[in-house]
Structures are given as structure tokens and as C-alpha cells.
Amino acid sequence: MKPTVLLIAVLLGVGLSALLAEIQHQSAPVPGSVEVRYPQPVKPAESMTHDEPEGSELPVSDNPRIISRSAYDITPLSEERVRELASRLDPEAYRVTQKAGTEPPFCGNLLDNKKEGIYCCVVCGLPLFSSEHKFTSGTGWPSFYREFDPQHVRRVEDRSHGMVRTEIECARCGAHLGHVFDDGPKPTGERHCLNSASLVFYEKGAELPPESRPIKTEVAYFAGGCFWGIEHYFQKGPGVINAVSGYMQGNTENPTYKDVCYKDTGHAETVMVVYDPTRITYRRLLEAFFDMHDPTQLNRQGPDVGTQYRSGIWYVSEEQREQAEAYIRQLQESGKLRGPIVTQVERAKTFWPAEDYHQDYIAKTGRACHVKDPW
Numbered sequence: 001m002k003p004t005v006l007l008i009a010v011l012l013g014v015g016l017s018a019l020l021a022e023i024q025h026q027s028a029p030v031p032g033s034v035e036v037r038y039p040q041p042v043k044p045a046e047s048m049t050h051d052e053p054e055g056s057e058l059p060v061s062d063n064p065r066i067i068s069r070s071a072y073d074i075t076p077l078s079e080e081r082v083r084e085l086a087s088r089l090d091p092e093a094y095r096v097t098q099k100a101g102t103e104p105p106f107c108g109n110l111l112d113n114k115k116e117g118i119y120c121c122v123v124c125g126l127p128l129f130s131s132e133h134k135f136t137s138g139t140g141w142p143s144f145y146r147e148f149d150p151q152h153v154r155r156v157e158d159r160s161h162g163m164v165r166t167e168i169e170c171a172r173c174g175a176h177l178g179h180v181f182d183d184g185p186k187p188t189g190e191r192h193c194l195n196s197a198s199l200v201f202y203e204k205g206a207e208l209p210p211e212s213r214p215i216k217t218e219v220a221y222f223a224g225g226c227f228w229g230i231e232h233y234f235q236k237g238p239g240v241i242n243a244v245s246g247y248m249q250g251n252t253e254n255p256t257y258k259d260v261c262y263k264d265t266g267h268a269e270t271v272m273v274v275y276d277p278t279r280i281t282y283r284r285l286l287e288a289f290f291d292m293h294d295p296t297q298l299n300r301q302g303p304d305v306g307t308q309y310r311s312g313i314w315y316v317s318e319e320q321r322e323q324a325e326a327y328i329r330q331l332q333e334s335g336k337l338r339g340p341i342v343t344q345v346e347r348a349k350t351f352w353p354a355e356d357y358h359q360d361y362i363a364k365t366g367r368a369c370h371v372k373d374p375w
């Protein structure tokens with residue numbers, strides 16, 4: 001492993017987003033986000049609940065688990081564990097992943113693979129790349145314009161062969177994967193150049209081994225005015241894996257920010273909170289939510305006025321509904337609030353993720369936020 005780890009921001013696409021931002025928003029989008037995007041709408045019925053891998057051999061470490069924003073355990077494996085896993089590899093996979101080898105061009109078995117699925121680390125099984133981002137580069141090596149999750153692939157300065165390049169490694173086991181270059185296609189402009197031998201491909205629908213599956217998560221949805229601040233602070237919650245800004249409870253499909261603001265679509269700016277139920281409870285999320293906004297303001301929060309800024313809890317189970325209603329009753333009866341709580345409690349409809357430039361907006365821009373830190 002190389003000694004210097006370079007933290008290079010991932011330049012996600014800002015083309016269309018930039019244009020939209022110019023039109024719709026006074027603030028320009030800021031490139032440099034490292035985020036997991038959920039490009040597909042999330043229907044409550046298929047909300048991100050996964051079975052905990054059974055019999056997982058991962059991880060071997062005394063440190064607390066590190067969970068990526070796509071809900072995978074990325075706690076670095078011990079050197080001993082990596083040696084053990086590597087000893088099971090075939091000689092070519094061993095040479096590439098453990099000795100930073102490079103396979104000859106146009107020889108790898110995954111170069112022309114056009115099937116839908118995910119590409120996992122051949123050593124530890126962590127998902128690293130997706131068929132969704134694969135493209136034909138003509139270089140002779142499998143090429144992707146972005147990672148499955150930026151947190152799963154580590155970047156390291158490589159000064160071998162008299163060049164300065166950026167090597168890419170598996171963030172969990174340190175396996176050498178290939179290099180990343182800045183001559184890729186939109187939206188990132190990056191080309192992740194991979195060795196087939198460092199990857200194992202699983203076609204969509206195939207059963208994944210435990211080490212390639214996410215941890216068990218639950219999801220909750222909260223609308224508390226402008227989603228920037230609410231998302232920012234939910235993301236900081238201990239046990240929160242991912243917070244995503246989006247639109248919910250409206251009447252149209254695939255709404256844009258412009259639609260929601262000007263076309264009366266009925267959507268509320270909503271934050272989807274994916275969390276580890278073994279580390280944080282729904283009740284604690286409710287407390288944080290009511291700390292962060294004023295539930296007595298009807299269809300507004302501070303300077304933001306309109307139904308898209310209404311206060312709401314969109315539940316995905318009867319248990320969530322009961323907890324939300326009970327908490328609201330309790331808060332109302334406590335006398336801490338000046339007026340009646342107007343927060344709506346409704347069954348969750350489809351979650352439509354907001355445009356990229358809205359995601360991690362406070363973290364990316366460093367803008368001040370009126371929302372109180374609830375932690």
C-alpha cells in the first residue's frame with residue numbers, strides 16, 4: 001500500500017444541474033460532492049430494507065464498524081485477514097491485487113461484459129463498480145465513469161514508472177484495482193481503468209454472497225421546510241447512514257425543483273433518512289426532527305412560504321405511524337410549543353430524489369443554515 005493517500009474530490013456531473021440552477025436558483029451548484037445518489041425513485045414498498053448477511057466473515061477489527069452511505073460495511077480489514085483472503089486467489093488475481101500488477105490490454109474477461117449487474121472486489125467482495133456506469137473506452141481495459149459508491153474506492157498517488165498517476169484500491173481490503181484518469185465521459189469526466197482480474201461480476205438478480213450485501217437498514221421520511229438544513233443535520237446523526245433530499249406526497253411523477261415550486265404539484269420538500277436500527281431508533285429521529293423545525297407553522301418555515309415547505313412525517317409502517325402520532329401528542333401536551341402542531345402524518349408515497357445540486361448542499365457550500373443542530 002502506498003503511504004500517501006490522496007483525497008481527491010469526485011467531480012460529479014453538473015452540466016444539466018448547473019443549467020437548472022441558473023434558471024431556478026440563485027445559488028450555483030458546487031462540484032466536488034462525494035455522495036451516493038439514488039437516481040431511481042424509491043417506493044415505500046421497496047424501501048431500503050436488506051437482510052443482514054448471515055454467516056458473514058467480515059470484518060475482523062476491534063474498531064467500530066464504518067458504514068458507507070450505500071449501507072455497506074467498509075471497516076478496513078486487518079492485514080492478517082487480507083493475507084488469508086488473498087491466499088485463495090488464482091495467481092493472476094493475486095499478482096494484480098496484491099502486487100499492483102496490470103493485465104495486458106484486451107485480455108481481461110470483463111472488458112466486453114455488457115450485462116447488467118455489479119462488479120465486486122475479487123478479494124473481499126465489496127461492490128466497487130456498476131454496469132450502469134460502464135463505457136467502452138477503447139483502451140482495452142474495463143472502464144467506468146464513476147464508482148458504485150465513492151467511499152468504496154480509495155485513491156492513492158502512484159509515482160511508479162516515472163509517472164504520477166492516481167491508483168485506485170478497494171477501500172475495505174486495499175486490493176489494487178487499477179487507475180483513474182481525467183479523460184472520461186460526462187457526467188464525471190473520469191475514467192476508472194480496471195483490471196478484470198481484480199473484480200468479480202454478479203449479474204442483476206443473482207444471489208450475492210454475504211460479504212457483497214449491504215447491512216440491514218430502515219428508512220424514514222421527514223418534511224420540515226427547506227430540505228438543505230434538515231438533510232445536513234440528519235446526515236450527522238449517529239447511526240444515520242444516508243440522508244437524501246427529495247420530493248414526496250405530490251400528484252405528479254418525476255417532479256423537478258421548478259415543478260414543485262411553480263406548478264403546484266403538491267410535493268413537499270422531504271428528506272429520506274436511511275438508518276441503522278441497531279444504532280438509532282425511529283423515536284430519536286422524531287425528536288431530532290421536531291428540534292430542527294417549527295411544527296406550529298402552517299405551510300411555511302421561516303422565510304420559506306408555500307405548501308412544499310409544509311411539516312410532515314411520511315410513515316412506511318403502522319409502527320412508525322403510531323410512534324409519530326404518540327410523539328406529537330406528547331409534545332403538544334408538554335406545553336413547550338406556543339401553538340397547535342400542524343405536522344401532517346401520512347402514508348409515504350414515492351420518494352423522488354431532488355436534483356444533484358440539492359444533495360449535501362450545506363456541506364458543499366458551507367452556507368449558514370438556520371436549522372438547529374439536534375444532536
Ligand SMILES: [Zn+2]
Nearest residue numbers: 121124170173
Ligand atoms: Zn476488497
